[in-house]
Amino acid sequence: MKVSVLAQNLSGSEIIKIAGEINELKKQGQNIANLTIGDFDSNIYPIPAELKDGIIDAYNHNQTNYPPADGMLSLRESVSGFLSSRMGLQYPSNQILISGGSRPLIYSAYLALVDPGDWVVFPTPSWNNNHYCDLTGAEPILVQTRPENNFMPTAAEIAPHLKGATLLALCSPLNPTGTMFNKQDLEEICDLVIAENKSRPADQKPLYLLYDQIYSQLTFGDHKHYDPVTLRPELKDYTVFVDGGSKCFAATGVRVGWGFGPAGIINNMKAIVGHMGAWSPKAEQVAMADYLKNETFVDTYLEKLKADIRASLSTLHEGFQALKADGFSVDSIEPMGAIYLTIKIDYTGKATPEGQILKNSADVNFYLIKEAKVAFVPFSAFGTGDDVNWFRASVGASTLEDIEQMIPRIREALNKLK
Ligand SMILES: Cc1ncc(COP(=O)(O)O)c(C=O)c1O
Known part of the structure; x- marks a missing residue:
């Protein structure tokens, strides 16, 4: 049956293909x-208890009709306070x-x-901007980043692409890498945006x-989150x-x-979200409005969540660094924020014990799923070439014990490659 050109051209997610493979093996009784x-696995990382109680309470008080199109005023006021107290915005x-x-x-x-x-x-690598370009008919301009710079972009890499562009989409801490902008790199990129806008005629x-x-609330140790408007207030209009x-x-x-x-712009976005009906459920908004106001609840929850996520990421990072020290062709980048670790597994071109050559990062990933019972996502799923031997490891759905146990399995599986 004929469908729209847009629907025909939407690209499927590589992550869903990997999920299919994992589910197949799970059906055969394997534990991946x-x-x-x-x-997050919500049994390992449940939401804050006070937020959950607030949601239940809001339903018990029949907060179940349409919320205002831009959200409950009480929540927008709470968010306003949250941004001011936590980020000075x-x-x-x-x-x-x-x-x-x-x-x-x-x-x-x-x-x-x-x-x-x-x-x-x-x-x-970037999360989903390719899909939003597909949905809007935009022309995507991909800027490849480098491991030496923690896969964050620099001004020099971005500069050649801004002339005439409409949108620059940035993310920090970054999905898929768990790395972040440092102050100087973000400042330099902000200055490019300011210069580009100064050069444009008023009618453009x-x-x-x-x-x-x-x-931004999930950062570890000394790694500090920066945003463009704090660094360059004149960017607020853009x-x-x-x-x-x-x-x-x-x-x-x-x-x-x-x-x-x-x-x-927020008003225009409100109209679009309204026509899609993509509002947040009213009871959840009522509960979040109350929850965000309680700094002690928020701080206590964040402290524990960050400590647990950081412990898992650090254990995985140290595991890969130990493999590297033992001569394996692997590497990893220090975790800075989010729930991700960036891992290098450079085994393309190697042969499995059955004689199959691993042609690209997707093959290496499927090999590890079968042999080591561990599944990552190759960066090719986030817009890099499939010759890039880096992967995203997301720790939100695993316990620390799961992570400790997987390193020896990875060691054994990589040892079998020739
Ligand atoms: C960078 C980034 N932005 C936005 C989202 C979307 O989050 P939400 O679940 O609130 O739609 C995600 C989810 O993975 C993400 O990683």
């Missing part, structure tokens, strides 16, 4: 450590939009800013910046932030996202 999904409630998780914010920002054929610049659409900071509670409260299924930016 699944480090592929950017999610000043956004009143009319510059904040609530939606059903943060994905509708990204999609509505694209729809509000980008016309079909417009250029959208984003560094790779400016270059906008989409800044996804959904992992920057739309994507943020929300999905990751910092391990609440991916609760669906409360918040975006903020210039009032006019």
